[in-house]
Amino acid sequence: MGGPNTSMTDRVRALVAAHRGDRGALLPILHRIQAEFGYVDQEVVPVLAAELNLSRADVHGVITFYTDFRSEPAGRVVVKLCRAEACQSVGAEQLVAHAEQALGIKLGQTTPDGSVTLEQVFCLGNCALGPAAQIDERVVGRLSPSRLDALLAAEARMA
Incomplete structure (x- = not known):
């Protein structure tokens, strides 16, 4: 750089x-x-x-x-998947595995085209609606792999 x-x-x-x-x-x-x-x-x-x-x-x-600081630019969309206990109990780890497979990256990485950065957090305060994520500044709950895919597709269309 x-x-x-x-x-x-x-x-x-x-x-x-x-x-x-x-x-x-x-x-x-x-x-x-x-x-x-x-x-x-x-x-x-x-x-x-x-x-x-x-x-x-x-x-x-x-x-x-501090995990908030990045040493390189983030993707156009930043997805933070909650991995706290409440979200884990309702499928967060499966959601993480799906996101990594679907995007072809691991937590902490950005897709090669710079479209998505995938991160983990340990509580978004949306415990009753887990698994939860923050997509850019918007917190979303009750995520399933298909709902996450749909939200990412919508973000891609808006970009």
């Missing part, structure tokens, strides 16, 4: 400047970077470390610890 472009580096420095006086500024800055660019390019790690007087290892550790 190479280094970040100058505008990304400049934007990261501007975000750091906006949060420089904040205690624990790294997390809000990372969230802003993710919101703006869709991911946190690993090439901005040294920039953040230098600007915030942190080690590269500290910055990298925070990025990799």
Whole structure:
């Protein structure tokens, strides 16, 4: 992927400047970077470390610890399948297996065409309607393999 472009580096420095006086500024800055660019390019790690007087290892550790941060762009549609106990008890693992097979990817991956990123979460607060998922920003429940396929097909038509 190479280094970040100058505008990304400049934007990261501007975000750091906006949060420089904040205690624990790294997390809000990372969230802003993710919101703006869709991911946190690993090439901005040294920039953040230098600007915030942190080690590269500290910055990298925070990025990799929190599952919300991506190190590469997500697909056009992000599907987060709930794997918490309540959803597991009503078929979440079978839904995960179906999604992986249907999309040809594993959890944490994006389809080669960049259309779908498949992720796992451990509770969406929709326990009574499991198995549940979040498709982009919309939480859906009572998913079956066929309903998931239909929702993904509808998303593909809208893209």
